Amino acid sequence: MSETLLEVENLRTVFHTDKETIHAVDGVSFDVSEGETVGLVGESGSGKSVTARSVLGLVDDPGVIEEGSIRFRGDELVGGNWDQHRGDIAIVFQDPMNSLNPVYTVGNQIKEALRIHQGLRGSEATEKAVELLEDVGIPDAARRVSEYPHQFSGGMRQRAVIAIALACDPELLVCDEPTTALDVTIQAQILELLDDLQREEDLGVLFITHDMGVIEETADRVNVMYAGEFVESAPVDELFEEPRHPYTRGLLASIPGRNAEGDRLPTIEGEVPTSTSEPTSCRFAPRCDYAFGACEEVHPGRVRVGDVDTDHEVACLLYDDTFEETPPEGGVEAHGGESA
Amino acid sequence: MSRAKYLGKRLLMAIPVVWLGATMTWFIIFMGPIDPAARLLSEGQVRNPAAYQAAQTQLGLNQPPLQHYFDWLSSLLVFDLGQTWLLYQGSNVNALIMDFLPRTLWLGFWSVLIAIFVGVPLGFYAGMRSNTVADYVASMGGIVWRAMPNFWLGIMLLALLGSSEAIFGFAWETVGPDLLTGISGNPDLTQLGTVDGFLRATKKVLPAAIVLGSASMGNEMRIGRTAVLEVKNQDYVELAKVKGVSKRSLVYKHILRNALVPLVPIITSEAFLLIGGSVLVETVFGINGIGYLFYQAAIQGDLPLVGTLMYVFILMIVGINLIQDVLYTLIDPRVGLEGD
Ligand code: SF4
Numbered sequence: 001m002s003e004t005l006l007e008v009e010n011l012r013t014v015f016h017t018d019k020e021t022i023h024a025v026d027g028v029s030f031d032v033s034e035g036e037t038v039g040l041v042g043e044s045g046s047g048k049s050v051t052a053r054s055v056l057g058l059v060d061d062p063g064v065i066e067e068g069s070i071r072f073r074g075d076e077l078v079g080g081n082w083d084q085h086r087g088d089i090a091i092v093f094q095d096p097m098n099s100l101n102p103v104y105t106v107g108n109q110i111k112e113a114l115r116i117h118q119g120l121r122g123s124e125a126t127e128k129a130v131e132l133l134e135d136v137g138i139p140d141a142a143r144r145v146s147e148y149p150h151q152f153s154g155g156m157r158q159r160a161v162i163a164i165a166l167a168c169d170p171e172l173l174v175c176d177e178p179t180t181a182l183d184v185t186i187q188a189q190i191l192e193l194l195d196d197l198q199r200e201e202d203l204g205v206l207f208i209t210h211d212m213g214v215i216e217e218t219a220d221r222v223n224v225m226y227a228g229e230f231v232e233s234a235p236v237d238e239l240f241e242e243p244r245h246p247y248t249r250g251l252l253a254s255i256p257g258r259n260a261e262g263d264r265l266p267t268i269e270g271e272v273p274t275s276t277s278e279p280t281s282c283r284f285a286p287r288c289d290y291a292f293g294a295c296e297e298v299h300p301g302r303v304r305v306g307d308v309d310t311d312h313e314v315a316c317l318l319y320d321d322t323f324e325e326t327p328p329e330g331g332v333e334a335h336g337g338e339s340a
Numbered sequence: 341m342s343r344a345k346y347l348g349k350r351l352l353m354a355i356p357v358v359w360l361g362a363t364m365t366w367f368i369i370f371m372g373p374i375d376p377a378a379r380l381l382s383e384g385q386v387r388n389p390a391a392y393q394a395a396q397t398q399l400g401l402n403q404p405p406l407q408h409y410f411d412w413l414s415s416l417l418v419f420d421l422g423q424t425w426l427l428y429q430g431s432n433v434n435a436l437i438m439d440f441l442p443r444t445l446w447l448g449f450w451s452v453l454i455a456i457f458v459g460v461p462l463g464f465y466a467g468m469r470s471n472t473v474a475d476y477v478a479s480m481g482g483i484v485w486r487a488m489p490n491f492w493l494g495i496m497l498l499a500l501l502g503s504s505e506a507i508f509g510f511a512w513e514t515v516g517p518d519l520l521t522g523i524s525g526n527p528d529l530t531q532l533g534t535v536d537g538f539l540r541a542t543k544k545v546l547p548a549a550i551v552l553g554s555a556s557m558g559n560e561m562r563i564g565r566t567a568v569l570e571v572k573n574q575d576y577v578e579l580a581k582v583k584g585v586s587k588r589s590l591v592y593k594h595i596l597r598n599a600l601v602p603l604v605p606i607i608t609s610e611a612f613l614l615i616g617g618s619v620l621v622e623t624v625f626g627i628n629g630i631g632y633l634f635y636q637a638a639i640q641g642d643l644p645l646v647g648t649l650m651y652v653f654i655l656m657i658v659g660i661n662l663i664q665d666v667l668y669t670l671i672d673p674r675v676g677l678e679g680d
Contacts, residue, residue: 090583099576
């Protein structure tokens with residue numbers, strides 16, 4: 001088993017506004033190991049981007065990491081210790097149009113990272129920058145290196161952002177919706193590129209997206225996020241074959257092409273609520289087709305389901321033995337049901 | 341399109357602007373309801389047909405309008421600006437402008453500079469520390485300062501400096517270079533080459549420059565603050581942070597240069613206002629600048645001189661615009677390249 005890079009434990013990130021306190025991330029835990037891709041999936045507003053920003057130490061006022069632990073190779077980062085691991089964790093943002101500083105050349109921005117993390121300067125740095133641009137598939141890199149971001153197309157910019165990430169020589173790559181803003185064909189190319197790089201460098205990847213299709217292709221393990229919580233976590237195959245949480249089922253049912261019967265895609269009505277207080281019920285209850293009495297009164301804890309070694313957890317009262325209600329159709333049943 | 345080509349294009353585009361401005365000025369002055377020739381003569385002379393005729397001939401008003409227009413325009417073009425009628429009667433206008441203009445430019449130079457060097461850093465400072473006490477103090481101060489009218493501020497400042505010995509315990513005249521000719525009045529620009537002469541001339545216009553620049557200072561502060569707030573949350577700043585760029589480099593390299601982009605047009609448009617504002621301030625501080633000259637020419641009805649000065653103002657404004665374009669190309673690589 002490869003080494004664990006990132007350990008996040010019971011992370012709570014809140015935003016204090018004048019009126020209320022928003023619990024954007026409400027007690028999530030996950031690990032990322034070398035060479036592993038951990039997916040974080042959910043609708044917009046579910047807290048997945050805030051989770052990424054928390055991991056990167058980018059949460060600023062009025063947001064604050066209120067509780068929990070983020071460890072990188074065992075070193076606690078919460079409390080402002082990101083500086084000692086800067087460069088070890090790199091990021092690819094959603095919008096390549098905004099990820100590059102418009103007033104500096106692409107080469108300048110790659111070389112900045114090379115200087116900080118690999119101590120390269122001058123022509124040595126330029127050579128390396130050209131090499132990195134070639135690695136991420138930018139043609140004519142020797143000329144491109146001295147061009148400005150606005151001279152690059154969207155897909156090219158995202159490649160350049162990845163080149164910057166690589167220049168930091170990272171161990172963990174956080175991808176926050178890296179393909180959402182791109183055309184479908186370019187999306188596929190970028191995903192392929194990320195996949196190649198991950199294998200070459202044995203990177204750990206935290207992959208954030210709202211797109212179940214992309215998750216199926218990239219992730220090894222998936223966490224489904226809803227209203228700041230992980231409602232289901234499982235290895236990718238297990239999750240797609242035997243989804244347990246009604247929300248996960250809803251997400252899977254809304255992937256085009258997955259659902260044979262009927263010509264209209266089912267959707268989940270409503271939207272993610274903003275959590276402003278400690279949960280006293282299931283936060284998905286208002287949108288849940290299977291909700292029953294207890295769902296309004298008890299906040300579901302995480303329950304282990306499936307085979308012992310699959311590490312499949314779900315936070316839904318249907319799988320909690322203390323309640324009478326059983327999981328819905330499809331023959332999916334709770335195995336064991338030992339509380340996690 | 342290269343930057344040089346862009347600047348060349350801007351230069352060419354300035355030509356019709358100057359032409360249009362000059363033409364409108366000619367139309368208003370010579371085709372307007374007031375007969376410039378009659379206006380230039382005293383009560384007695386108007387009734388003297390010979391004197392009136394002579395004035396008309398001198399101004400070329402007995403020619404067909406079109407001919408007069410071309411003559412007037414071509415003499416402006418070669419800076420053959422003729423002589424004055426009422427103000428400093430019979431002096432050469434070129435010499436007059438060469439005498440008055442440097443004082444205004446000197447005053448304008450310092451007021452623009454003071455506004456930039458106080459307003460912009462203060463705005464950036466407030467923006468970097470948004471919603472802290474320091475920000476509130478700086479922002480409030482900026483608004484109050486901006487709200488004080490020029491002429492009032494000028495009088496108050498003169499009153500304070502005039503009795504500085506009694507109020508502050510030191511005399512403004514004798515701090516640093518001596519101002520033997522009093523705290524207000526014309527700066528002596530003949531000795532600018534020497535250190536002492538430079539300091540003396542600077543100190544002389546300093547109060548006037550502070551007053552003239554006060555509104556711009558407040559504006560630049562406000563815009564600077566907003567610009568920093570906007571830039572500091574951009575993805576590329578966060579990307580740089582994740583890259584491990586030092587705090588200093590983050591601020592000076594990544595944030596400030598981008599925040600300067602929206603400030604350029606503000607600074608240059610403030611420079612336009614200085615031309616109008618200098619009339620008031622030059623009057624209060626007793627500086628015989630071109631604003632003062634224009635004001636005198638206008639109230640005394642020396643219309644040919646008014647027209648000529650209008651032309652000088654038009655050239656100044658177009659010149660400032662060109663400086664703005666140069667600044668743009670220096671700060672923002674995107675300028676001139678969009679839409680290719
Ligand atoms: S706990 Fe109840 S409301 Fe929540 S997902 Fe499960 S069944 Fe639905």
